[in-house]
Structures are given as C-alpha cells and as structure tokens.
Amino acid sequence: MQKIKKYKKTAVSFANIAFIKFWxxxxxxxxxxxxxxxxxxxxxxxxxxxxxxNPRFREDSVFLDGERLEGEKKLRVLKVIDLVREKAAxxxxxxxxxxxxxxxxxxxxxxxxxxxxxxxxxxxxxxLxxxxxxxxxxxxxxxxxxxxxxxxxxxxWIRGRDDSSxxxxxxxxxxxxxxxxxxxxxxxxxxxxxxxxxxxLAESSPFFKIRQKLLPNRLEEIKEAFLKKNFKKFGExxxxxxxxxxxxxxxxxxxxxxxxKETFEIIEKVRKLREKGILSYFTTDAGPNVHVFCLxxxxxxxxxxxxxxxxxxxxxxxxxxxxAYLISKHLF
Ligand code: DP6
Numbered sequence: 421m422q423k424i425k426k427y428k429k430t431a432v433s434f435a436n437i438a439f440i441k442f443w444x445x446x447x448x449x450x451x452x453x454x455x456x457x458x459x460x461x462x463x464x465x466x467x468x469x470x471x472x473x474n475p476r477f478r479e480d481s482v483f484l485d486g487e488r489l490e491g492e493k494k495l496r497v498l499k500v501i502d503l504v505r506e507k508a509a510x511x512x513x514x515x516x517x518x519x520x521x522x523x524x525x526x527x528x529x530x531x532x533x534x535x536x537x538x539x540x541x542x543x544x545x546x547x548l549x550x551x552x553x554x555x556x557x558x559x560x561x562x563x564x565x566x567x568x569x570x571x572x573x574x575x576x577w578i579r580g581r582d583d584s585s586x587x588x589x590x591x592x593x594x595x596x597x598x599x600x601x602x603x604x605x606x607x608x609x610x611x612x613x614x615x616x617x618x619x620x621l622a623e624s625s626p627f628f629k630i631r632q633k634l635l636p637n638r639l640e641e642i643k644e645a646f647l648k649k650n651f652k653k654f655g656e657x658x659x660x661x662x663x664x665x666x667x668x669x670x671x672x673x674x675x676x677x678x679x680x681k682e683t684f685e686i687i688e689k690v691r692k693l694r695e696k697g698i699l700s701y702f703t704t705d706a707g708p709n710v711h712v713f714c715l716x717x718x719x720x721x722x723x724x725x726x727x728x729x730x731x732x733x734x735x736x737x738x739x740x741x742x743x744a745y746l747i748s749k750h751l752f
Contacts, residue, residue: 427512428472429544430751433537433744435465435528436568437601437703437711439646439658440639441665442577444622451564452586455635457577458642459568461594462601463741467533469518470751471501471541477513484518484534500538500562508546516542517751522736523608528709531615535562536569540744555744556587564619572743574646594740597649600719602712603736604726606682613676615706621672628668651715655701658713662703669706680708682731689729698722 436459444454482489482497489497501514518537522528539559543550550558552570560567560577567587568575573594580586622628638657645653669676683704690702690712700714700722714722719737726735 426472427474427545427547428470428750429541430468430470430747430749431537431541431544431744432466432468432747433533433540433569434461434463434741435467435522435530435533436461436565436575437705437738438565438568439642439654439703440635440661441705442564443619443665443668444628445564445619446579448620450583450586451560452582453564453577453579454632456579456639457565457568458575458591458639458646459565459577460574460599460601461569461572461741461743462528462603462736462738464522464736464738465528465530465533465603466521466741467518467530467537468521468747468751469516469534469537469541471517471538471545472515472752473505473510473512473545474515475512477515480514480516482516482518485520496562497538500535500558501542503558503561504542504546504548507543508548510546514542515752519751528603528736531563532565532569535559535566536744538562539566539570540746544746552743553587553589557583559744560586560588563616565615570744573740576643590743591643591646594742597646597740598716599740600714600716601738602714602719602723602726603738604686604710604712604729604732605734605736606680606686606710606731607708608733612678613706618669618672618676618706621674621676622668624673625668625671627664627671631664631668634664651699655699655713658701658703666704676706678704678707682729683708683710685731686710686712686726686729689725693722693725 438459442457536559556567556570571590577588642657
C-alpha cells in the first residue's frame with residue numbers, strides 16, 4: 421500500500437520587541453507601514469504551532485492555548501491560511517493548534533510569534549517551500565510585527581512600497597550582543613486598545629508627520645550605536661523612541677493611554693539605577709508593561725530590583741532569540 425504523505429508541520433517562533441516602532445499603516449489591508457522598524461526576538465516568549473491540511477476534515481478549526489477560536493480571531497488566522505491555500509493551489513480544510521509559553525494577554529505581542537509560527541507551519545504543511553523573504557511577507561499579512569520574527573536575532577523591517585517589497589531582514593545574529601530584555605509585567609488583562617486599533621488612529625496625531633521626519637535619522641543612529649555596541653547611546657535612543665511612540669498614542673483622536681502609574685514607577689526606578697551606575701533603559705509596546713534593557717552581566721541584579729517594585733506581578737528575562745524554525749514533534 422502506498423503511504424499517504426502527511427500535510428502536517430509544526431513551527432516554533434518568538435515574539436519580538438521593537439527598538440524603533442511600527443506605528444501607523446500606510447496600507448491597512450496589506451499591513452504596509454509608514455516607516456522601517458527594528459527589533460529583537462525574545463527567547464522566553466515563544467509560540468509553537470501545528471498545522472494540518474487534510475481532505476477528510478469537514479471544516480477549518482483553530483485552537484489557541486486549548487481554546488477553540490471563533491469569529492474575528494479565527495478569521496484573522498484563516499486569512500493567512502487562505503493565502504497559503506491560494507499559493508499552493510490546495511482546497512483542503514485545515515486544523516491549527518497553537519500554544520504560547522507566556523500568559524495570554526501578558527501584554528507581550530503574541531501576534532508576532534503567533535503569525536510567524538503560523539506562516540512557517542502552514543506554508544510547509546501545504547508542501548510549499550518559501551524563502552525567508554516570502555515567509556516574512558506572509559507573516560506580515562497576519563500581523564505587521566510578525567514579519568520581524570521570521571529572521572533570527574536583530575532585525576529590520578524594510579517598509580517597502582507594496583506587498584512584495586515589505587519584509588524583514590536580519591541586521592545581526594542573536595549572539596552578536598549579549599543583551600537582556602527584562603519584561604516587568606504589571607498587567608495581564610486585555611489591552612485598553614489593541615495595536616491594530618492604535619495603528620488606525622496614529623495618523624490623527626498632529627505629531628505623526630513630525631515623527632516621520634525624525635525617524636530616518638533615528639533609525640540610522642540606533643543602528644550605528646547597536647553595531648558599535650555603544651549601550652549608553654543605544655539606550656538613550658531606545659527611550660526617546662518609546663516616549664515619542666506614546667506621545668503619538670496620547671495625542672491621537674481619541675487618545676490612547678497605554679502607560680499606567682506602575683509604568684512610571686518602573687521608569688523612575690530604571691533612571692535611579694542609572695544614577696547609581698547600573699545601566700538599564702526602558703521601552704514599551706502597546707501596553708503598560710515595561711521592557712527593561714540591560715547587559716547580561718547586570719540582569720540578575722536588575723531583575724531582583726524590578727521584582728520588588730510595587731505593582732510588578734512577575735518578570736520575564738529574555739535573551740536575543742533565533743528566528744522561526746520547524747520541529748518534528750507535533751501538538752496533536
Ligand atoms: C507598538 O504588529 O501588533 O508593538 O499588524 O495590527 O497586528 P497588527 O499590529 P502589530 O503592531 C505592533 C505595534 C508595536 C510596535 C512594534 O512592534 O513595532
């Protein structure tokens with residue numbers, strides 16, 4: 421009897437934190453950004469996804485952390501699946517099973533690890549063998565920042581002009597610089613406004629145009645500081661960018677306030693540590709939790725201090741991580 425080839429694959433991918441943010445979409449359907457962005461993959465924020473296409477399945481089903489997804493959330497996953505089915509010229513139904521190793525809604529961008537793991541597992545399960553560039557483009561269609569989790573380590577998303585020119589490339593491998601990103605989690609519930617909603621409001625800020633003028637220079641400066649491993653300069657630009665991104669959010673119409681009082685308390689602590697000569701710098705994404713960057717040698721000490729700040733529920737220490745990859749152990 422002939423063995424039937426299995427259309428089933430499993431991928432692992434990591435979330436990422438942006439040094440220079442993607443905020444505002446030039447093309448909302450294709451997730452084309454206004455500006456390039458730069459990020460680091462996070463070793464302790466991981467998604468594993470198994471995808472199987474099977475002619476015997478009667479319907480498409482999607483599960484995240486054991487929960488069956490319906491409505492908008494399911495449609496968002498199926499949008500990427502449909503792109504794969506179209507490319508692979510296949511019509512079979514699919515089963516998607518995904519799990520995160522970090523709490524759902526921990527304010528960690530699970531859409532980046534989720535959609536990059538989905539792009540790799542779904543395209544491979546369909547029999548396609550996509551290049552890194554094609555995978556990054558596919559992941560971007562699910563969630564913009566997901567395109568940056570396809571290459572490993574430190575990554576730049578080149579904004580491009582259209583679907584085929586907007587994708588992420590590696591700037592440096594994960595082992596280039598032994599940085600740590602300690603996430604001080606102060607809120608695990610649902611965000612006040614999702615990043616997808618925030619992107620739509622960004623252009624309504626009177627400062628959005630000014631930001632776009634400032635960004636090319638900032639991108640060059642942070643890249644230079646990064647490549648020279650100038651941590652002080654790197655950190656100063658990281659913070660400048662984090663504040664500016666929040667200014668855009670706070671001056672959008674209607675405004676979005678991502679930072680909470682505990683966010684400011686952690687920022688204060690980070691600044692005090694610097695006065696004492698312990699170098700650390702903060703950034704945030706679309707939420708109140710704080711990502712504190714430091715050098716590996718200081719991570720243990722800083723983590724201990726952060727955990728004691730009132731309101732900090734727990735911390736997650738991340739090293740720079742590799743890009744998305746396939747594994748042979750399936751989730752179902
Ligand atoms: C603030 O990629 O989550 O984290 O494309 O709508 O899924 P969608 O948005 P998303 O936006 C990320 C916003 C950010 C900045 C960044 O990661 O660059």
